[in-house]
Amino acid sequence: MNIEKKTVDPSTHVGHVIDPQRPVLSISMERRGAELVTRHAHLRGQLLYAIRGVMRTSTDKGAWLVPPAQAVWIPPGVMHEVEMTQPVSFRSIYIDPAYNDGLPDSCCVLRVTPLLRAMILEASRIGNEYAKGSAEWRLMVVIVDQLQKIEQFPFHLPFSDEPRIRRIIDTLTENPADDQTLAEWATHAGASERTLGRLFLKHLGMSFGSWRRRLRLLEAMNRLADGAPVNEVAFELGYASPSAFIAMFRENLGEPPARFFNESNRNRAADART
Template structure:
C-alpha cells in the first residue's frame, strides 16, 4: 500500500501551489486525506481514483481534481509517472468542492511540469510565485470530463453495481437484474436514478466506457475491447465512445495518441 505524500499536508498561503513528482510501479495507494486540494495528473498510463462518492478513471490526457480533506486512494495496474500539484486552502476557495476529472490543456500540462522543476521552496515574491498564481487561474477554467462512475450504498443497487463491475459485458436488461435482487424493474430504475443520478443504462455505458479506456491504454485493440465489452460491432462501440467523449477510441490508444 502506497502511503500518502506529506506534500499535501503543507499549509502556507505564501506557497499557493506545491508539487510532487513520483515514478511508480503498479500501486494501490492507502486511503488518505490532505488539507490542500490536489490536481492528480499522470503523464503516462491510466489510474483509478476511488472515494466513497465514486470512482474516477484518469487517462494521461486528463487529471482528477480532489478537494481538501476528501478521502481517496489511487490504484494503478501499470507503472505511473505522476506529476501532481496541491493548492493551499487560502487559494482554493473558488475552486470545485467535489471530485471531478478535467481535461489537461497543453498550457496546463506545461505549467504542471514547470512547477515540479521549480520545487516547493520558492520565494513569496518573484517569477516562480507568479507562475503558481497562473496555475490557480488555469484551474478556475477547468473543464470537466464524464469519467466519474457514481456508487451507491443501497444494498439492491450495490448488488447490481458490484456484479456489473465484475462483468461489464453483461447485457442483461433491468428486468433481469430486478429479479436477481428481488424487486421490480420500476423500483430498481427509480433507485438507480436516486442513488447515482444516472439511469441504469447510462450507468452501465459509463462503466463500459471507463473499462474501455483502461484497456485501450494498455494497448488492446479497439475491436477486441468492443466485443469483450458486449458490443455487436466496433462501429457501435465507436459511436458510444464519440457520444460520451467526443473523440474516437483510438485517441486513448498508445499507438495513436492523436
C-alpha cells in the same frame, strides 16, 4: 496480480503543508509496477496528472479514471485511494486552502489544456522553494486561475451502498459485458423494474443504462491505454460491433479512440522531453 500497498505519512507529505505564501506545492513520481496508495486525505486540494499510464481514484461516493495526459481533482479533506495496475508516471500539485475559492468542491477528471500541462511540468521543475511575489510565485497563482476554468470529463462512476442496487453494481463491475436488462435484474433484486429505475436515479444520479455505459467507457479507457485493440475491447465489453463501440466513445469524448489516444500519446511524448 500482486499489488504493493503504500500509505501516506502526513508528517512529511507536502499535501499537508499549510502555507499561503506558497499557493502550489508539487511532487513527481514514477511507478514501475502495480500499486495501491491506501485511503488518505490531504489538507491541500490535489491535482493528480497522469503523464503515462492510467490511475483509478476511489472515494466512498465513486471512482474516477485518470487516463494519460488528463488529471483528477481531489478537494482537501476528501478520503481517497489511488490504484495503479501498470507502470505510471505522474505529477501532483497541491493547492493551499487559501486559494480554494472557485475550485471544484467534489472530485472530477479535468481536461488538461496544453497551457495547463506546460505549467504543471514547470511547477514540478521549479520545486517547492520560491518566494512570494517572484516570477515562480506568479506562475503558481496562474495555475490556480486555470484550474477554475477548465472542462470536466465524464470519467466518474458513482457508487451506492443501497442494497438493492449494490448487488447490480458489484456484478457489473466484475463483468462489464453482462447484458441483463433492468427487468431481468429486478427478478433477482426483490424489487420491480420501476423501483430499481428510481433507485438508480436517486442514489447514482443516472439511469441504469447510463451507469452501465459509463462503466464500460471507463473499462474501455483502461484497456485501450494498456494497448488492447479497439475491436477486442468492443467485443469483450458486450458491444455488437466495433462501430457501435466507437460511436459510444465519440458521443462521450467527442472523438474516436484512435484520435483520442494519439493526442494523449503526443502529449505524453512532449511531457517526457520536458
